[in-house]
Amino acid sequence: MGFPKGFLWGGAVAAHQLEGGWQEGGKGVSVADVMTAGRHGVPREITDGVLPGKNYPNHEGIDFYHTYKEDLAMLGEMGFKCFRTSIAWTRIFPNGDELEPNEAGLKFYDDLFDEMHKNGMEPVVTLSHFEMPYHLVTEYGGWRNRKLVDMFVRFAVTCFKRYKDKVKFWMTFNEINNQREVNVPFTAFTNSGILYGEDEDKYQTLFQVAHHEFLASAKAVIEGHKINPDFKIGCMLAMGPTYPETCRPEDQIAALKEMDKSYFFGDVQARGRYPSYILKFWENNGYKVQMEEGDLDILEQGKVDYFAFSYYMSSATSGDKSRFKELQGGFATGVENPYLKKSDWGWPIDPIGLRYMLNLLQERYDLPLMIVENGIGLHEEPDANGEIHDDARIAYFQAHIREMKKAIDEDGVDLWGYCPWGPIDLVSAGTGEMEKRYGFIYVDKDNEGNGTLKRSRKKSFYWYKKVIATNGEDL
Numbered sequence: 001m002g003f004p005k006g007f008l009w010g011g012a013v014a015a016h017q018l019e020g021g022w023q024e025g026g027k028g029v030s031v032a033d034v035m036t037a038g039r040h041g042v043p044r045e046i047t048d049g050v051l052p053g054k055n056y057p058n059h060e061g062i063d064f065y066h067t068y069k070e071d072l073a074m075l076g077e078m079g080f081k082c083f084r085t086s087i088a089w090t091r092i093f094p095n096g097d098e099l100e101p102n103e104a105g106l107k108f109y110d111d112l113f114d115e116m117h118k119n120g121m122e123p124v125v126t127l128s129h130f131e132m133p134y135h136l137v138t139e140y141g142g143w144r145n146r147k148l149v150d151m152f153v154r155f156a157v158t159c160f161k162r163y164k165d166k167v168k169f170w171m172t173f174n175e176i177n178n179q180r181e182v183n184v185p186f187t188a189f190t191n192s193g194i195l196y197g198e199d200e201d202k203y204q205t206l207f208q209v210a211h212h213e214f215l216a217s218a219k220a221v222i223e224g225h226k227i228n229p230d231f232k233i234g235c236m237l238a239m240g241p242t243y244p245e246t247c248r249p250e251d252q253i254a255a256l257k258e259m260d261k262s263y264f265f266g267d268v269q270a271r272g273r274y275p276s277y278i279l280k281f282w283e284n285n286g287y288k289v290q291m292e293e294g295d296l297d298i299l300e301q302g303k304v305d306y307f308a309f310s311y312y313m314s315s316a317t318s319g320d321k322s323r324f325k326e327l328q329g330g331f332a333t334g335v336e337n338p339y340l341k342k343s344d345w346g347w348p349i350d351p352i353g354l355r356y357m358l359n360l361l362q363e364r365y366d367l368p369l370m371i372v373e374n375g376i377g378l379h380e381e382p383d384a385n386g387e388i389h390d391d392a393r394i395a396y397f398q399a400h401i402r403e404m405k406k407a408i409d410e411d412g413v414d415l416w417g418y419c420p421w422g423p424i425d426l427v428s429a430g431t432g433e434m435e436k437r438y439g440f441i442y443v444d445k446d447n448e449g450n451g452t453l454k455r456s457r458k459k460s461f462y463w464y465k466k467v468i469a470t471n472g473e474d475l
């Protein structure tokens with residue numbers, strides 16, 4: 001009973017949110033490098049290239065590019081069994097359209113993966129985590145352009161071949177469904193390198209972009225398995241249940257339709273075909289997705305081996321749209337759930353929603369699952385003794401891990417691992433702040449970029465260490 005032997009306890013980060021070294025080792029400019037720091041409630045600005053006098057937090061990150069040895073040693077001290085990070089596409093192909101990779105970039109990840117193994121961690125690697133070469137945006141129009149499929153596959157195959165004996169767990173695109181709200185420029189830009197035009201039919205573009213990404217992902221899965229049949233290559237979606245506001249049947253249908261917007265991406269990647277509800281939606285609304293002969297076979301052959309997802313919150317909806325409000329810091333609309341408390345950034349906290357989500361995914365896909373992000377962003381300052389007593393974080397994780405355990409013990413869910421987001425404080429993807437802290441390890445740096453970058457262990461560091469040591473028994 002409890003967590004299975006070999007359960008992958010770890011943590012998750014993304015290259016652009018912590019590495020820094022944005023111009024080192026031959027790295028090219030990525031989309032993350034042209035986004036300024038925002039603030040809670042103030043979106044990040046996407047600039048046309050890198051402009052002088054602006055604050056670009058991802059340029060330095062937390063300097064992990066130079067400090068990864070010390071940082072991995074600290075995470076190793078907590079007993080991490082795995083570590084999820086991404087490969088910055090721009091370190092390997094600085095512009096994205098080169099035919100030959102950049103050796104210095106490849107070498108950096110060789111060393112990084114070696115260091116993880118040295119510290120007892122299995123690398124869990126995302127190929128595209130909210131970043132791509134900026135050149136592919138300016139020259140090709142981002143994922144609107146089918147040419148990106150082959151460029152991504154070249155990038156993927158280069159990584160698969162180089163790291164085939166060092167990395168077993170892969171993911172193609174981070175939160176591929178986190179662009180379904182076409183009114184949020186940030187997610188469309190980071191995931192697809194596109195900014196929608198004023199008069200553009202955004203859904204038409206979104207579906208075409210998604211088709212290209214599905215193809216790229218499926219081709220990567222097919223090629224990856226040829227390179228190493230033991231690879232486990234997963235999809236990665238942002239998932240959280242949408243509850244109906246009441247038991248009115250209209251609310252139930254609204255909730256179901258809302259969930260379909262996310263399932264759509266998982267259905268294609270895990271079931272290998274476009275689901276009937278989306279084909280009908282296209283037909284009814286006159287959307288035409290351009291496909292070439294053989295595309296559908298590629299999707300079918302390139303099904304993923306496991307389903308990875310991030311879980312931060314649930315949401316709620318109603319059949320009556322007049323009840324909708326802007327929620328979660330402007331990132332979503334829906335109705336308030338009066339049963340849940342919220343984080344400082346307005347994200348509802350719902351541990352039971354995680355158990356519910358695990359069940360929904362297990363039933364729908366019947367694949368092994370991996371929680372590759374979960375956590376709470378908090379405002380934190382060291383006290384007079386330089387200590388951080390992050391009891392709210394401990395309480396958050398205790399509650400979520402308890403529900404994971406029920407999903408395993410009582411519901412029969414096949415869960416491979418758990419990677420809390422940002423085990424070391426890093427740059428927030430949504431706001432670009434340092435102030436939205438997720439870590440077990442504190443990093444001395446503020447929103448303006450001031451600070452010594454010194455690392456220190458928070459109270460939760462010792463707590464999570466104990467959780468891992470007891471395989472989730474002592475919470």
Ligand code: BGP
Nearest residue numbers: 014174175377428429430431436
């Ligand atoms: C997910 C992203 C991560 C991460 C996390 C927390 O959507 O995959 O990159 O940043 O959200 O979000 P934020 O950093 O905006 O608090």
